[in-house]
Amino acid sequence: MSRVRLCKLSTLNYRNLSPDTLDFPAGVTGVWGENGAGKTNLLEAAYLALTGRTEAGRLEELILAGQTEAYVRADVLESGSLSVQEVGIGRGKRQLKVDGVRTRNGDLPRGSAVLFRPEDSELVFGAPSQRRGYLDSLLSRLSARYAEQLSRYERTVSQRNAALREGQDWALDVWDEPLGTLGRGIMEFRQRAAGRLEELAQGANAELGSRKTLRVQLTESADPERYVEQLRARRAEELARGLTLTGPHRDDLALSLGDMSAGTYASRGEGRTAALALRYAEMQLLTERFGEPPVLLIDDWTAELDPQRRQFLLDLAASVPQAIVTGTERPPGAALLLHAAAGRFSPLTEGNRDGR
Ligand SMILES: Nc1ncnc2c1ncn2[C@@H]1O[C@H](COP(=O)(O)OP(=O)(O)OP(=O)(O)O)[C@@H](O)[C@H]1O
Ligand SMILES: [Mg+2]
Structure with a gap:
């Protein structure tokens, strides 16, 4: 197996996330915003699209309240070639596809992501x-x-x-x-x-x-x-x-x-x-x-952590080909910063980085 990189993530009816397609560069993407903005949901959606797995208790929880199905899609680059991984969630069931062909869980690139969460305690x-x-x-x-x-x-x-x-x-x-x-x-x-x-x-x-x-x-x-x-x-x-x-x-x-x-x-x-x-x-x-290394998905990089431990996470994120780091504070050193608000994510360019 080889390096897997997440290039695009699309979601539809996934928890509070607005239907959208986001581009992710190599290196560290920082996602920051206030409590309840959708940062954890975004990481979870990325984890699901990359691995076919979820840590959620029940699949139904993932579906936007009032809807019956949710969908996530990852465009991944693997050893230089692009492939599309799709996960559809219905009541109590999930369907995985790679390049349009249905597959079982085992067939998604198995080493492709690790999720770090405060709930890991x-x-x-x-x-x-x-x-x-x-x-x-x-x-x-x-x-x-x-x-x-x-x-x-x-x-x-x-x-x-x-x-x-x-x-x-x-x-x-x-x-x-x-x-x-x-x-x-x-x-x-x-x-x-x-x-x-x-x-x-x-x-x-x-x-x-x-x-x-x-x-x-x-x-x-x-x-x-x-x-x-x-x-x-x-x-x-x-x-x-x-x-x-x-x-x-x-x-x-x-x-x-x-x-x-x-x-x-x-x-x-x-x-x-x-x-x-x-x-x-x-x-x-x-x-x-x-x-x-897998894609690192680090949720809440400051939660309950002292400076040494925060630094450990930041160093870890910087040491791998690709990482997404979320928090209520901006993680330093990110190649791309996304600001999260009400399930939407807007890129900050150099020009408006310091303005917010
Ligand atoms: N199935 C669902 N349908 C609609 N909204 C949902 C669903 N599941 C969760 N939410 C809502 O999504 C919102 C964002 O949750 P999320 O955990 O992503 O926030 P967060 O940005 O990580 O916040 P925090 O900084 O507090 O960790 C919450 O208000 C939550 O109630
Ligand atoms: Mg969160």
Whole structure:
């Protein structure tokens, strides 16, 4: 894979964004404006168009209130040739197209963007499912095989859960073997990635000025070598609860700072810093895998951050081929500045830059 650059972004009925097409240069684009202007929405739309992914809870949220469909389109430059990626959002479904041809999620350039958000603190303070989501989303972009195995594993867990709820003891034998094989594959992949992930996040956390060592470790509910046995051993309990109780869908990516659980003991700023370090690690792993840095989408570059951490984000944005940085304050050093107001974005030229 090669470098992907966002040249144009078009949106229609996407949250509060006015229907428009915006041009993005290489280097840093700064987007600034007051609260509620649509800065986060713009970054989210860019992320969706570049990756086919969204961090929103429900797809319906993305559609302009009162409408039934939303649409985003990215004109991307990839190894010198232009292609068009389109994402249509309807109720509960999304449709992806590359150059007019329908595709599955896996077929959009998988390393193409990383989104940094203030809400990333939830990776530290939120439930294990948030950290699993982070890990799975990252590993799915690193490996199409992981993405495939994960979706087959998740399907198998829900089918097995249905059998458990119906008390079909005999049917479980059918599910345990495939679950064992898929689960083992997922655990092994996660284990292989975890060391490098920790190394990168730890380094970034220290560089961000944290004095406490960040540890990032898998806590697994099952042993890959003995997974099927472990499933069998808990079957009575599982039948009673109607749930599959061991396996990668129950695991956590435990974060600690200076040997104390980060989720329980970290200060807000320490948590935010650890979350930044995780996003940094994501960006680095994608760069290592695809040979080029992804487009960085950095939301709210000042939120909850002290000067050293803000500078880290600005330096990071300046170090990659393309970044979009939003905030209520103008990010310094941008090649293009867009002023956001009520879902519209107007470029500031040299002439009127200082006037506003
Ligand atoms: N589906 C939707 N339909 C209409 N408006 C929406 C929809 N979803 C969100 N909005 C509105 O979009 C507006 C802009 O939200 P956004 O999060 O992009 O603001 P922002 O510029 O990032 O502000 P802040 O500086 O506070 O982070 C908000 O007023 C929000 O209520
Ligand atoms: Mg915002």
